[in-house]
Amino acid sequence: MELAERLSYYGINQGLKNFMQKIGWSLVSASALKSTWTSICYLTPLFGAYLADERWGRFRTILTFGIWYCVGDFLVAIAAYPTIMSNSAVVNPIFIIGLFVGIGIGTGAIKSNVITLGADQFDPHDPSEVHQKETYFSYFYFCINLGSGVSYGYLSILCVDGSAQIPAEYGYFATYMICACVMAFAIAM
Template sequence: MEEDDLYTKDGTVDYKGNPADKKKTGTWRACPFIIGNECCERLAYYGMSTNLVLYFKHRLNQHSAVAATNNQNWGGTCYITPLIGAFLADSYLGRYWTIACFSIIYIIGMTLLALSASVPGIRPRCSAEDNCNPTETQSAMAFLALYLIALGTGGIKPCVSSYGADQFDDTDEKEKKHKSSFFNWFYLSINIGALIAASVLVWVQDNVSWGWGFGIPAIAMAIAVCFFFSGTRLYRNQKPGGSPLTRMFQLEFFYEQAPDAMRSFCSALPLTTVALGSYLSSLLVTIVSNVTAKNGKPGWIPDNLNYGHIDYFFWLLAALSVLNLGVYIWVVRWYTYKRAVGTLR
């Protein structure tokens, strides 16, 4: 009995493929490396993406509507690629190797983006601060870097939170209680990374240079990978369990009720709705820009927003939000509810 208690009972193994030793792997021994990885990765992602529309406009010489459309399409791709990463993690590679392999792609994309914004000959030539004339090759290099980043993040988004959950044995009540604490720290790390990115790095891009503005996120991503690999000996790993596509039709499909081998795929599915929303947003911007700019009118979203009617576009978005609320109220009758535990009397 004592020997049985030495190892996890949820099927996890250590980095050598042996049953995971409870005293040497997982729990809060391993989680700081995952949390540190996530904080730096989110800092890198938001530091690079928050100001991306301005980069499209001021460095790649794109009109406002085109820049917004390209930004939404790229963002949608960042949220659709997790389906690829989740499928590979659950079916073939496992979460550890999926995160590791896609992180390398991520770093390559971040490095290429930083180079495309800083190296002479690769970066767009500018005659003034906001007057740049990039060649097709220079623009193509920037977008190649961005879509490598979109592919790289697709292997991290659906796996890293699930990988943190793997570090706690659900059959052990003591470890199970610590899992919720891990997620609190995990989401705090996301917000810390996003806060630094949206303040410090945006200021660097606006006031120092785009080379440093993209270079610092590339360095942050390299640090994130170092954090992740540093904890290799401490991680618990779930073995790949075959294609989740077959099993998803055999189970009640909720994350809490899905087996451990399907956690990544369950995490990726909600992200697809964000991806579809981003693609629809880019389509909406394109339609509004083209329809309202006919007959020589500047339209709602011209290159110089001072001559357009961006306020009309915001009213349109407000109307869509009201419509969304109406749909939510209409379908709420079909929701099921759970009684709150420990409510005040």
């Protein structure tokens, strides 16, 4: 789940200001919106932690907000479809709702729970599981870095330049759709 979530988050984050400028936002507005979105993403883990600890439990919180996040990913991808991008009256509400309400809240709500749910599976009093827990954290952070590496490597080029099979005007759509599909696959697993 973490690899998919980080690939999705960074896949959208890496080209966000350029995409916002492409749909008509000024550089100043795009920068302000990106900063506001990042703030929401890093404040909402408190909300997710509260829900998991006091109301729903970690698994239900992760599943619910993983789906919520995925819906936001698909809305952002739809907003990046070239014919929709050309209509500011349509693209802006879809994009803002997907980005702020879907991804902003979704990523934060699961961020504080994924690593903890995994760590909860180990018995701290069993010596054989202590080493497994240490290994778990290494693999967990490897997954974070793999997701961000793919996003800032391949997806950052795809969104601007396209690829041999994807024309440049579909670059943002393809990038954001990859993010949404990877997240949907992780939830389905």
